[in-house]
Amino acid sequence: MAVDDYIRGMTGHEVFSHHIAAHKVIPGREASLGELNPPLPGALDAAVKGMGVERLYSHQVAAIEAIRRGEHTVVATPTASGKSLIYNLPVMEAVLETPDTHALYLFPLKALAQDQLRGLERLTSAVFAADPVTAAIYDGDTPPHARKKIRTRPPHVLMTNPEMLHLSILPYHASWATFLRGLRFVVVDEVHTLKGVMGSHMAWVFRRLKRICRYYGSDPCFVFSSATIGNPAEHASSLADVEVSAITQSGSPASTKHFILLNTPEGASQAAIKLIHSAMHRELRTIVYCQSRKMTELIAMWAASKKADFGEKITAYRSGFLPEERRDIERKMAEGELLTVVSTSALELGIDIGGLDLCILVGYPGSIMATWQRAGRVGRSGRDSLVVLIAQEDALDQYMMTHPDLFFSMDPEKAVVNPANEVLMAKHLDCAAAELPLRRGEPLCRQEAVADKLARMEAFGSLLASADGDLLFSHRKFPQRSVALRGTGDTFDIVDAQSRELIGSVDGHRAVRETYPGAVYIHRGDSYVVTELDLDKRTAVAQKQRVHYFTRIRSHKATEILEVSHRKPLGNAWVGVGKLKVTETITGYEKRLVKGQRLLTVIPLDLPPQVFETEGLWLEVPEAVRVEMEKEQRHFMGGIHAVEHAAIGILPLFAMADRNDIGGISIPHHPQLGKGAVFIYDGFPGGIGICSGVFGQAEALFDRTLSVIRDCPCETGCPACVHSPKCGSGNRPIDKEASRVLLEKLKTPLAPALLSGEPVPRFPAPKPEDASGKPPIPKRYAVLDVETRRSAEEVGGWGRARFMGVSVAVLYDSKTDAFTAWTEDQIPEMARLLKKMDLVVGFNIRRFDYDVLSGVCGADFHRLPTLDMLDEVHKRLGYRLSLDHLSSHTLGAEKSADGLAALAWWKEGRLDLIESYCQKDVALTRDLYLYGRDKGYLLFQNKARTLVRLPVVW
Known part of the structure; x- marks a missing residue:
């Protein structure tokens, strides 16, 4: 009433x-009911009736019978259609039949897990009074002692969230062996929320989970619960990489x-x-x-x-x-x-x-x-x-x-995920290798895109091959900690300037756009002004302050086409899709009154540009159309800018995306295309499949865009057609009429003569198959090592190496294949010889040997073409390895002495011993250099005491 x-x-x-x-x-609708065949076991059937459910809905029956057959299943029906029973009942049946059965329930929010636990406990308490089914929540709120108990004696049903699976279960799978061996069901609730960046992350988390399950001998059935979306089977299949049956007709009232x-x-x-x-x-x-x-x-x-x-x-x-x-x-x-x-x-x-x-x-x-x-x-x-x-x-x-x-x-949109996103793929392959070494022949590694990415990661050193090359290890122990599932970058904390308490968080990709110095941030009715943004510490500091304005960034952008996937004609124009590199520089921010949104001022900002690669589509505007418009005295830049805004505004009709997930750039003359263009791109590094999915509907997208512009009753443009609330240039220049004329001209056939002189786009050429990227082998190279007269302690620290003096320097010359020893008074002559070399090789040569030599000779050794092997190791691993460690594992040869012995020999006047020791070190360094140059790797023992390859390119 x-x-x-x-x-x-x-x-x-x-x-x-x-x-x-x-x-x-x-209007409301009556329920459509069904009967299970075979029916539920007696106790379970009684428990369901005890909850007030006399008969199941038809979609519940269809889904439960599919799950009983072991089919991966997605149920996409409206809210409040009884989806919880669909997965709870088959799980309870399986536990009754096989008590060591386990099920993993994933919920996007902790509160959902709490709701579901209460409902499951009401059901199980009536069925398993003597020997109850156990269920537990394992999330960030679970106390440490309870977590240990859950791992030691895992429940039949474990309720958790994507982050806990990613951070606390998969990396520590050995502690979950009992649970994983008996895992028969993986239930994913509200799967429609796993789209875009989050969904693309989860596609890899599920691949990692399946891989760990295979290791423990289990093959769980996936059950997905979803709101009504346009592609439930395709979406669930993309997420878990399995064939999925879809139940979409609801029988609920x-x-x-x-x-x-x-x-x-x-x-x-x-x-x-x-x-x-x-x-x-x-x-x-x-x-x-x-x-x-x-x-x-x-x-x-x-x-x-x-x-x-x-x-x-x-x-x-x-x-x-x-x-x-x-x-x-x-x-x-x-x-x-x-x-x-x-x-x-x-x-x-x-x-x-x-x-x-x-x-x-x-x-x-x-x-x-x-x-x-x-x-x-x-x-x-x-x-x-x-x-x-x-x-x-x-x-x-x-x-x-x-x-x-x-x-x-309208039919519901399709959910989009992109497991092929190379940024996310690399992060999760690193996680997978840390959880269980990747074997080259295993199912995941046989996929072409994955194999290609693994090869590049191995070459870069983020994955390390075993000595025989068959296994790949992560070079980090817990890479999972640096992967945030709900964004593409690290999370930034927002702290109160007075109390230093945490008041919120923001994804790293959005941090410079929302928490720049001067930005207004609102939390639970209180307004704050950001006073500091620390990009290194990933922290924003905000001062509580009552303000009458809000803030909005201003920026300028540029884009480069890296790769063309597809390109097709669209009227007089062309539309393409592929990989883009986007550079956005935030130049300042606006202060606008809350009431009326009047612009108060624009304040400049000095922030580093954001550069990322993504997927996008672009509309190429023929030069003939631009010339025609300018002859008619129409604003070409204002027209393409308005087209960009209107197209982005209407694009969510074609894909399940928020306009904030999409970026755009209008360029009157793009250097690669040789003409004007409108770019629309996924606003996340690597792309999340929005624009590539819309490419097939490009004609409908721009037809609908023209309709929006043409039908809007405003005269010069407004937020209902061509103005954007997030435009980095403050919606300037914008020309609504020019955008209408532009789109109409693209649909109207032009005379062939007008199009005959169109510039030919210069797209990047595909990389040749044999492009190895290896540098040329130097014709003449030297290997150098220096021993000193004084220790670091004697001269006041390692930073004062120029005062250490030279006892002996030994140099190997590849032209003569000979070793020569040099004393301190001969260093200027050695320096002249080094200038003739194409490359000087050493181990810690930049930080130490060159500094020592500079103290006894005026030559600028740092200008020499140099390969410092220790620097290269550190770049690859993030930590250093000794010459002795590398030579013993790679060459099977160890150093004969060390620097302390050489200092003692200097005091004893035994230059012969120093020269002999130094020459052996030079020989080891040379042999390591040649081994790495020819084979592309060295061998070392990682922190897990496994012999692995360190890739090198020299």
Whole structure:
């Protein structure tokens, strides 16, 4: 009744009633039921009925029977369609049959695991009263003593999250041997959230898990639970690299849902606040979804401040909050202490916060899938419910308002992951090798892209081959710790300037864009100004401060085409897709008033440029079109810039992506193409498959872009068509009319004569198959070693090597194949000889030998072409190895003495002994150099005491 009254209030409101773009009533539906064959075991069947489930829905039956057959299965049905029983029941059956069965449940949020544990315990307590099924949560909140107990006596069902699997289970798999040997099920809840960067990471985590399972002799069945997406089977298959059966027809009932599209001129945030207050007066339990963390905080703060009596009943909720803050909000919402929660997508998932009546979407969520997932949070108790989508000025929002029939009829988008992302692939291959050495013939390594990447990692030294070359080891013990699954870079901590307490976090890739010095950061209603960004320590310091403005970066970008995957004609133009290198330099930031968004000032910033490789597509604009437009006195740069903005704004119609996942650049004359171009690219290093997936729909993308520009009623451009809220140049220059004319000209055939003189793009040539990258072999080289008269202690430290003096220097000359010894007075003559060499080889020669020689001779030894083998080792490994270690393991030969003995011989006047020892060291250094030059590696014993190859290129 309260929802009906609320709808009447909206439709009769003097302002809202005139701006309702659509009001659709989605009728409820009856349940479709089924029967399992064979039925559930008696005790389990009784327990299910005891929970109030007399019969299963048809989709539950179909999924459970597929899982019983051992099929990897994905269930993609609406919110509240009983997906938990689909995986719990087969697991319980398997435990009844084989008590040493284990299942791994993965949830994207800790709160979901807590909900599921409570539900599973209610089910199992009725079935296994005498010998209960054990279930436990293993996450960051689990105390150390409980973790040890879980590892020692693993439960039947282990509930955890992707990070714990990645960081605490796979690296320590030996401690989980019992669990992994009996692992029969891997349940992945809310799998639609594993898209983009996170999904691409998880594709590799699942590959690593399967690899470890094979080692322990298990082959688990994967069960995926998802919201309704366009490609559930394809998505789950890409994630786990398995064939998957999809169950997509829901048999669950649904109550009547009202859906209103609201396009109010007063602004989405102000309209949302009015709707919140109206709902709270009627005591409707409300969830509000915002597109950004900043807007989430602002709406919660403004709504609470404008109605003081509601202040205690409303809160914000978003990622970046500390775990204990989020748990407290979830509890208060479930228990009715809160009436309204304003959230980012963090509460899109099925966390139990009680029955809700009203869902307010502040802006289109970016995908049809996310829209219906959020809408599914209300009306779950069988009552009628209402969803209100308030349009922002964004192009996609306005497009939905003017095409409501399309909005209500659109199929869900496809989820995109990119396991081929080379940045992420390298990180996880390193992790896999640390967990269990990679064997060249194993299934993972036989894939062409993986084998190619492994070869490059081995050559670079991030993976080290065994002495026989068959196994590959990581050169680090725990590379997992440097891989953040929810981003492409390291996480930055945001700390309070006064208390030094942690108040939030941000992904490293976004840190320079959101936490630069001067940036306004909002946390739980409090505004902070960032005073310091330490890129080395990955920390931002923020000062609590009340401000009346918000901040936004300004930047300029450049792009280079590294590789062309595909290219095809598009009207008069060409569209291409491939690898790009993007360079973005943040030049400053704007201060804008919160009210009215008036620009106050622009403050310069000096930050290092961000350079990354990614995937993208580009539209090549013929020179003839540019010439025509300029003859007509149209702004060509303003036109292509407007096309870029409009295309990015509409692109989420074609892929499950947020516009913040996508970047763009407009260039009036691109040097490689020889013409103007619009680039659209994945905004993450390595690419996440968004633009490559859209390439096949490029014609539809630019047709829809033209439609948005042409149909928008504004005259010069606005956020509903060609303005972008994240434009680094402040939406200048922008010419809406020029963009319309440009796209129409690209569709209209041009005379062949106009196109005949088009420049030919200069794309990078493919690398030749035999390109080894090895430097040329020097015609004449020397190997040098120096012994000193005085120790570091005697001259005041190693930094004063120039005062140590020379007792003997020995030089090997490859031209004469002879060793010569030089005393201190002969060093100038030796220096003249060294200048004739194509290469001087030594071990710690730059840091030590050259400094010693410089103290007795005025020659600049550091200008010589030099190979310092110790420096090369350190570059590869990050730590140093001794000459004796390398020569003994590589050549089977050891040093005859050391520097301390040589110092003692100098004091005894035994130059003959020094010369003999020094010559042997030079011979060892020469032989190591030749071995590495010819074979491409040296041998050493790593920290695990395994003999491995150290790749070298000299």
